[in-house]
Amino acid sequence: MTELVPAGFVFHQSNLQAFRTCRHSFLLRYVRKLPWPAPLAARTSSFEKDLVAGSTLHSLIHQYFLGINPELLISCAANFPDSRVSVWFNNFLGSQYAKLAANQYPEHTLQITLNGSLLLAKFDLISFEEDLIHICDWKTSRVLPKRQFFQDRIQTMVYTLVAARAQSQASRPVVMHYWEASFPEQPIIFEMDKAQLLRYEESLTDLMSNIQSLEIEEFERTSDPKKCTYCEYQSYCSRWGTEADGESLYDWFEIGLSELDGKTNNEPGEFPGTPLAYN
Amino acid sequence: MIYNSLIMNGILSLTPERMQEQAADFLAHPHLFLSGPASSGKTSAALLRLHQILTSDFNSRTLVLVPQRSLGEPYQSFLRNVNLPSSHQVSVQTMSSIVRRMIALFWPLIASHQVFRHPFEPPRFLTLETAQYYMAQIADPLIDRGHFATITLTRNRLFSQLLDNLNKSAIVGFPHTELARRLKSAWNGDQSQLTVYDDVQLAVNAFREFCLEHNLLDYSLQVELFREIVWPNETFQRYFQNQYQHLIYDNAEEDPPYVHDIVRSWIKNLQSSLIILDEEGGLHSFLGADPVSAANLVFDSTTHIRFKQNYVSPPPIKALLGYLQSSQTQKLPHSTISQALIITSKQPRFFPELLQSVSQEIADLILNGTTAEQIVVLSPFLSDPLVFELSRRLSKAGIPTQTLRPSLALKSNPHIQTILTLASLAHPDWNQPPDLYQAQFALSTAIPKLDPLRARLILDQTAPNKSVTSLPPIASLPNEVVERIPTEVLGQFEKLRLWLSSVDPSEPLDYFISRLFSELLAQPGYGFADVQEAGEHTARLIQSYQKFKRPVAADQGADAAYLGREYYKSLNQGLLSALYLPDEEIVGEPGVLIAPVLTFLMQNRAVEHQFWLNLGSKGWYERLEQPLTHPYVLNRQWQPGKKWTTDDELALGRFNLERTLIGLLRRCRGQVHLCTSDYSEAGIEEKGLLLTWAQNLFRSALREEESD
Numbered sequence: 003m004t005e006l007v008p009a010g011f012v013f014h015q016s017n018l019q020a021f022r023t024c025r026h027s028f029l030l031r032y033v034r035k036l037p038w039p040a041p042l043a044a045r046t047s048s049f050e051k052d053l054v055a056g057s058t059l060h061s062l063i064h065q066y067f068l069g070i071n072p073e074l075l076i077s078c079a080a081n082f083p084d085s086r087v088s089v090w091f092n093n094f095l096g097s098q099y100a101k102l103a104a105n106q107y108p109e110h111t112l113q114i115t116l117n118g119s120l121l122l123a124k125f126d127l128i129s130f131e132e133d134l135i136h137i138c139d140w141k142t143s144r145v146l147p148k149r150q151f152f153q154d155r156i157q158t159m160v161y162t163l164v165a166a167r168a169q170s171q172a173s174r175p176v177v178m179h180y181w182e183a184s185f186p187e188q189p190i191i192f193e194m195d196k197a198q199l200l201r202y203e204e205s206l207t208d209l210m211s212n213i214q215s216l217e218i219e220e221f222e223r224t225s226d227p228k229k230c231t232y233c234e235y236q237s238y239c240s241r242w243g244t245e246a247d248g249e250s251l252y253d254w255f256e257i258g259l260s261e262l263d264g265k266t267n268n269e270p271g272e273f274p275g276t277p278l279a280y281n
Numbered sequence: 282m283i284y285n286s287l288i289m290n291g292i293l294s295l296t297p298e299r300m301q302e303q304a305a306d307f308l309a310h311p312h313l314f315l316s317g318p319a320s321s322g323k324t325s326a327a328l329l330r331l332h333q334i335l336t337s338d339f340n341s342r343t344l345v346l347v348p349q350r351s352l353g354e355p356y357q358s359f360l361r362n363v364n365l366p367s368s369h370q371v372s373v374q375t376m377s378s379i380v381r382r383m384i385a386l387f388w389p390l391i392a393s394h395q396v397f398r399h400p401f402e403p404p405r406f407l408t409l410e411t412a413q414y415y416m417a418q419i420a421d422p423l424i425d426r427g428h429f430a431t432i433t434l435t436r437n438r439l440f441s442q443l444l445d446n447l448n449k450s451a452i453v454g455f456p457h458t459e460l461a462r463r464l465k466s467a468w469n470g471d472q473s474q475l476t477v478y479d480d481v482q483l484a485v486n487a488f489r490e491f492c493l494e495h496n497l498l499d500y501s502l503q504v505e506l507f508r509e510i511v512w513p514n515e516t517f518q519r520y521f522q523n524q525y526q527h528l529i530y531d532n533a534e535e536d537p538p539y540v541h542d543i544v545r546s547w548i549k550n551l552q553s554s555l556i557i558l559d560e561e562g563g564l565h566s567f568l569g570a571d572p573v574s575a576a577n578l579v580f581d582s583t584t585h586i587r588f589k590q591n592y593v594s595p596p597p598i599k600a601l602l603g604y605l606q607s608s609q610t611q612k613l614p615h616s617t618i619s620q621a622l623i624i625t626s627k628q629p630r631f632f633p634e635l636l637q638s639v640s641q642e643i644a645d646l647i648l649n650g651t652t653a654e655q656i657v658v659l660s661p662f663l664s665d666p667l668v669f670e671l672s673r674r675l676s677k678a679g680i681p682t683q684t685l686r687p688s689l690a691l692k693s694n695p696h697i698q699t700i701l702t703l704a705s706l707a708h709p710d711w712n713q714p715p716d717l718y719q720a721q722f723a724l725s726t727a728i729p730k731l732d733p734l735r736a737r738l739i740l741d742q743t744a745p746n747k748s749v750t751s752l753p754p755i756a757s758l759p760n761e762v763v764e765r766i767p768t769e770v771l772g773q774f775e776k777l778r779l780w781l782s783s784v785d786p787s788e789p790l791d792y793f794i795s796r797l798f799s800e801l802l803a804q805p806g807y808g809f810a811d812v813q814e815a816g817e818h819t820a821r822l823i824q825s826y827q828k829f830k831r832p833v834a835a836d837q838g839a840d841a842a843y844l845g846r847e848y849y850k851s852l853n854q855g856l857l858s859a860l861y862l863p864d865e866e867i868v869g870e871p872g873v874l875i876a877p878v879l880t881f882l883m884q885n886r887a888v889e890h891q892f893w894l895n896l897g898s899k900g901w902y903e904r905l906e907q908p909l910t911h912p913y914v915l916n917r918q919w920q921p922g923k924k925w926t927t928d929d930e931l932a933l934g935r936f937n938l939e940r941t942l943i944g945l946l947r948r949c950r951g952q953v954h955l956c957t958s959d960y961s962e963a964g965i966e967e968k969g970l971l972l973t974w975a976q977n978l979f980r981s982a983l984r985e986e987e988s989d
Contacts, residue, residue: 010361012369037820042795065389069516074389081401113369122369237799238816
């Protein structure tokens, strides 16, 4: 094992996805923690606005599950400068996901050890039923992503596996719900059985072991320059002016959102960021 | 025995004493108050306890509460190395960070109390700097109308003291409307000062009203809302009690009393609590720390363990500590003193010579086997020339240095200076052109092959009035200038000029900076290319602007052009002087640490050799001049109606000095090197209390020895 990624390093969906996209960006962002000027102008004028709106919706749903009076939340949503937030929140309240039940945990963190490596997931909502675990992830995409897109995401693998393995109770099937606030009637749902979870476990174990075994020169830059369009290290790698790539924008949006919500920018015990967008 | 496990190796270098094992046993002592001096093993005992919790109570969560981030480092380091699946169940936080996050999360509850004019609109959190920005909007007109006329402070210091008053009222727990009354009742001097306190009250009242009108939350309002609305709320309590089952609260003495009030009312609902008090602490009293209030938490714990060991100090230092803490009538032998405190045989006349001899002593120590990380150089204040000169000399000897000091001014960084100057040139609508020197510096930093003299030749063509409003096209330069500058450099200059002149004034400043960096400055041939530090500094400047923009963008009419102009103006006025992101700026690789005394003390680490500089300075014990506030009067321990006298001031100075000396000696594993020159860093002869104390100590020991 190299010193680069130490034993106590915490893997999560963002850093694993970053590694899969570009090994070098993983090294710079999660190992060396190098601050670098992002190519802000490349990220479209709505990027920042979308981030803040998305984070605010997450907060409102969190507050809803904490038991704050929904009328107050509706007033807050209605007074938020971006009118989409109010629409999204009303969509949420009208959906099956607003049903309150026992054993629901909003913004809940679980961590497991896989082959000696720590793997962490912070769920928007996780609920435990007697023979089933439900994971809900709220999304605010402008265009409804395809089912295949979510199926291939590291997030799907990490969340379902951590949820299944973190429980002392014998493994229960896991259902993962991606709920898009602009498309409330079209949730994308994955049911994971034991066999699928085993495959995820093998893949993620291999991936984490691979990362920990790499020497510094093996953290190579991606060979696909489309991945660089929105990358904050674009100028570090001298890769300007590459053609836009939608998936890469999605990755950087997700990283921004998770850090704005204080989900993945911290090592264990580190000071969390302020969770809401309007800070 | 948990401390023998591999996991704990490296965390505790000493085998825990029985007392530490007792303190770690959270089942036997669920609510424990642990006190003792620095270096007595309290934090090590807390780490043992945390390890016990993590390995025996997998599903519970622990809050490690510390007064400031640096004091959380031992816990974070432990958690980074412990590699347990339950490690994520521990959260290391300050109460300020909890307050801010909880206000954000429970904002709808606050909204229902209708405290603000627009309660359901989002809150706008202010940093110290953005609070000063808004305080300036309130106080500037007052100053212009003749208020605060007798006060000779820079406006920035005036604003910060006004805010400090509000903060004191919140953390001590009295209405801000009582500030003037309290300050007046303790005032013992010229009656004209009483009018100043009325001005203070006028300004803070207006500021608070302004905040309530615009949903602005400075630190004082955050604390008040948390204490009065969030904390007592049932929904919040249900949430918070579920969040944590165990509490470890270290260095409670460095927190203000409102934190102790919160902890006190919380303990009974926790499965376990450990409160740790450094008996000789309270170093942050001038910021509102209240060690007396912290000590009272002992009454809310079921067990009190007191550590008396000193795991760090060698015998001579221990003897000196004993002497300091006694009535000082029993003299110490000269041999003991000279083993603990090293003085140079020949005192240099000037400060640079002193730095030369300090560098030499450090080099000798390293040559004889001391590691650089075991050496610190301390001074009450750290000036740029001191840091530069000492680092330069040590670096020349191949010795790495690390500087640790409170946030540096953004403007003092050459990369940031360059960007800001270029930004002002690209935005003539800001009407804040740089002066000739700034433009010259920016050009020669942006284009390394353009030396300052040639940059000046170019600028002289357009800057007759010593301020630069635009860059001249190369076609307009006289032949004698063109001939003196290589064609390649002229091309780079022209490219920069054209780039700046094509900027859309309505582009947000962070976008502008990001483009300036990537499209120009980081390109081959320009000054930021392949300079990693330049990238880091640019990223920090962008983050600094974004922090400023968050609250200010909601102001009426605050478009991108307005925000950029206001940010630049505020930086120039010094309102945003300390907007570096980390609380404390650590510069350099691990090596000899150069730090202000207080900053080092708040790191809570021991070293073998301490070099104390500027011994004659009053900065070792005197408080800063604060004519608009008073940290010891606006304090829960202050007796109402009592006057603050010169005797109080002198007693405070002596007390501060003694506490600092004890704190430093307790963090010394080897020797203290007393470094003094005839003329101080400021070029004057200084004879402060510390220098006098040290001289008397040696003299009386020598006299004693001679008389024997």
